[in-house]
Amino acid sequence: MKEINPNxxxxxxxxxxxxxxxxxxxxVDGVDLNxxxxxxxxxxxxxxxGKTTTIRMLATLLRPDAGSARIFGHDVAKESQIVRQLIGxxxxxxxxxxxxxxxxxxxxxxRLLGLSRTEARRKAGELLEEFGLTEAAxxxxxNFSGGMRRRLDLAASLxxxxxxxxxxxxxxxxxPRTRAQMWDTIRRLVKTGSTVLLTTQYLDEAxxxxxxxxxxxxxxxxxxxxxxxxxxxxxxxxxxxKVQDSQDIEDARRTIERILKVQAKLSSEAGKITAPMxxxxxxxxxxxxxxxxxxxxxxxxxxxPTLDEVFLTITGHGVKDDASSISxxxxxxxxxxV
Amino acid sequence: xxxxxIKPGAGxxxxxxxxxxxxxxxxxxxxxxGLLKIxxxxxxxxxxxxxxxIFTLMFTYIFGGAISGDVLSYLPVIIPGILxxxxxxxxxxxGVQLREDMDKGVFDRFKxxxxxxxxxLAGALLADTVRYTIxxxxxxxxxxxxxxxxxxxxxxxxxxxxxxxxxxxxxSWIFAFFGxxxxxxxxVQGISMIVLFPLTFLSNAxxxxxxxxxxxxxxVKINPISHLVTAVRDLANSGTVGWDLSISLxxxxxxxxxxxxxxVRAYMRRT
Numbered sequence: 170m171k172e173i174n175p176n177x178x179x180x181x182x183x184x185x186x187x188x189x190x191x192x193x194x195x196x197v198d199g200v201d202l203n204x205x206x207x208x209x210x211x212x213x214x215x216x217x218x219g220k221t222t223t224i225r226m227l228a229t230l231l232r233p234d235a236g237s238a239r240i241f242g243h244d245v246a247k248e249s250q251i252v253r254q255l256i257g258x259x260x261x262x263x264x265x266x267x268x269x270x271x272x273x274x275x276x277x278x279x280r281l282l283g284l285s286r287t288e289a290r291r292k293a294g295e296l297l298e299e300f301g302l303t304e305a306a307x308x309x310x311x312n313f314s315g316g317m318r319r320r321l322d323l324a325a326s327l328x329x330x331x332x333x334x335x336x337x338x339x340x341x342x343x344x345p346r347t348r349a350q351m352w353d354t355i356r357r358l359v360k361t362g363s364t365v366l367l368t369t370q371y372l373d374e375a376x377x378x379x380x381x382x383x384x385x386x387x388x389x390x391x392x393x394x395x396x397x398x399x400x401x402x403x404x405x406x407x408x409x410x411k412v413q414d415s416q417d418i419e420d421a422r423r424t425i426e427r428i429l430k431v432q433a434k435l436s437s438e439a440g441k442i443t444a445p446m447x448x449x450x451x452x453x454x455x456x457x458x459x460x461x462x463x464x465x466x467x468x469x470x471x472x473x474p475t476l477d478e479v480f481l482t483i484t485g486h487g488v489k490d491d492a493s494s495i496s497x498x499x500x501x502x503x504x505x506x507v
Numbered sequence: 508x509x510x511x512x513i514k515p516g517a518g519x520x521x522x523x524x525x526x527x528x529x530x531x532x533x534x535x536x537x538x539x540x541g542l543l544k545i546x547x548x549x550x551x552x553x554x555x556x557x558x559x560x561i562f563t564l565m566f567t568y569i570f571g572g573a574i575s576g577d578v579l580s581y582l583p584v585i586i587p588g589i590l591x592x593x594x595x596x597x598x599x600x601x602g603v604q605l606r607e608d609m610d611k612g613v614f615d616r617f618k619x620x621x622x623x624x625x626x627x628l629a630g631a632l633l634a635d636t637v638r639y640t641i642x643x644x645x646x647x648x649x650x651x652x653x654x655x656x657x658x659x660x661x662x663x664x665x666x667x668x669x670x671x672x673x674x675x676x677x678x679s680w681i682f683a684f685f686g687x688x689x690x691x692x693x694x695v696q697g698i699s700m701i702v703l704f705p706l707t708f709l710s711n712a713x714x715x716x717x718x719x720x721x722x723x724x725x726x727v728k729i730n731p732i733s734h735l736v737t738a739v740r741d742l743a744n745s746g747t748v749g750w751d752l753s754i755s756l757x758x759x760x761x762x763x764x765x766x767x768x769x770x771v772r773a774y775m776r777r778t
Contacts, residue, residue: 230615249523250524250621251521251522266540266611266613267613268544268547269544277536277537277543281617282621
């Protein structure tokens with residue numbers, strides 16, 4: 170059977186037209202995904218976009234209403250038990266046993282995966298060591314911080330060394346430092362040959378980690394590509410200038426428009442001018458012209474388009490309801506609260 | 508993770524089915540998890556400790572004089588009856604706890620692991636035989652303290668205890684099924700009580716059957732609980748084995764054969 174479909178392991182995930190409805194709500198409405206083996210693939214979207222439902226279908230936890238998906242060439246519906254041997258799933262809410270200790274959790278999962286008693290003990294020790302949980306190993310999980318719980322969760326997903334790992338919002342609710350640690354761990358995973366499919370609502374996270382991104386909104390993939398492609402689709406970088414003397418601002422704007430031949434915007438913040446930078450070469454001319462005109466700059470920066478803008482451009486609307494959780498600034502304040 | 512490269516997905520030899528041996532191993536591991544949980548939260552054993560003590564005392568002293576003339580001669584009747592009632596009521600807790608457990612994230616991981624689908628359920632039910640054992644031992648002990656001396660001897664009492672535990676395990680599949688299909692833990696409790704209350708009281712557990720009206724006797728005689736109670740009485744009080752034992756065991760096997768697949772299927776469908 171498998172020979173009919175030669176898949177040389179190039180594709181870790183191939184999903185076609187996945188659909189899942191809950192009542193009237195079409196949570197996932199025809200999602201296609203292709204994830205190349207050995208890459209980090211980011212599924213980006215706001216809360217309720219269908220990210221978790223998609224992952225749950227790919228991880229055999231939910232049966233799709235329509236469409237099909239293959240993991241390394243194995244159908245998730247027909248060969249679910251094979252698929253389960255190829256994947257590790259780390260859910261949005263830590264899927265570990267609260268009432269047990271970290272060691273006990275890992276030993277039980279290892280035993281379930283067919284390791285002998287001594288192997289399971291050794292494996293648990295190794296993973297705890299690697300994820301910096303050795304000291305807390307014997308304590309019940311109730312006393313674990315969010316970050317520790319996530320690390321244990323990820324550790325549990327790695328027992329069988331699965332070639333494909335699903336991470337559903339791996340850093341939601343983590344503080345910036347633990348977040349950075351999580352990112353390092355994910356990058357290391359890929360170096361050992363794993364493929365990672367992660368969902369996130371943090372744009373900078375997708376930017377930092379993912380080789381390719383699918384932007385998903387109300388159950389559909391609305392854009393797909395590399396981070397740079399997506400950014401390029403939005404437009405060029407912009408040049409931001411701040412003049413020392415706000416009297417000069419009109420002169421500065423005229424100079425910019427004359428030399429860069431673009432429309433410049435005066436931002437609400439006093440003395441700040443923003444202009445699209447199509448040709449970086451012209452900036453030299455602009456700076457010389459500004460000096461000749463006697464306009465002194467307080468600040469100059471080049472801003473690449475953010476994924477926020479990408480999302481806005483693609484979907485045509487900002488992120489609804491919890492718009493705050495999208496912009497990077499408010500991410501941090503949100504994390505700090507948690 | 509750093510030292511070893513991960514074997515690529517395409518190069519692995521994989522099977523789409525779980526063998527019987529693997530199912531048993533997985534279930535035992537899940538039972539081990541259940542035991543660990545009991546050890547971590549011993550307060551969940553309150554009901555199986557207190558109920559046998561209180562019920563045995565209460566029923567014996569309330570009904571003893573009225574039914575058998577005096578407490579001592581009521582003991583051979585009531586101890587097997589209360590044993591069956593207590594242990595089977597305890598099996599409701601299995602369904603309730605399973606419901607609570609399934610709402611936790613860890614069941615997602617169990618579902619995503621390449622293990623036998625029945626294991627998380629069978630394991631939980633298996634671990635709960637510890638609860639039945641506690642209830643059984645306590646009931647017999649209470650009886651002994653109050654003056655119950657089973658004529659069948661210790662060996663037959665032990666067999667009777669095993670019989671009750673095995674039957675309670677089988678019956679717990681029914682409540683496990685309710686546990687899987689119900690929305691909340693408290694509704695499991697509700698449904699189960701409605702089923703169990705008539706079953707345990709409309710039996711020969713507490714009173715002689717011939718004092719009941721005819722139509723009720725008819726039900727009491729086909730009630731499987733009555734057969735189990737009679738089987739326990741035969742074993743403990745006279746050391747004999749009768750039809751009732753066979754009927755109890757066959758009934759248990761039928762319950763497992765029907766409800767185990769039903770429960771596993773409902774568990775798989777539920778997400």
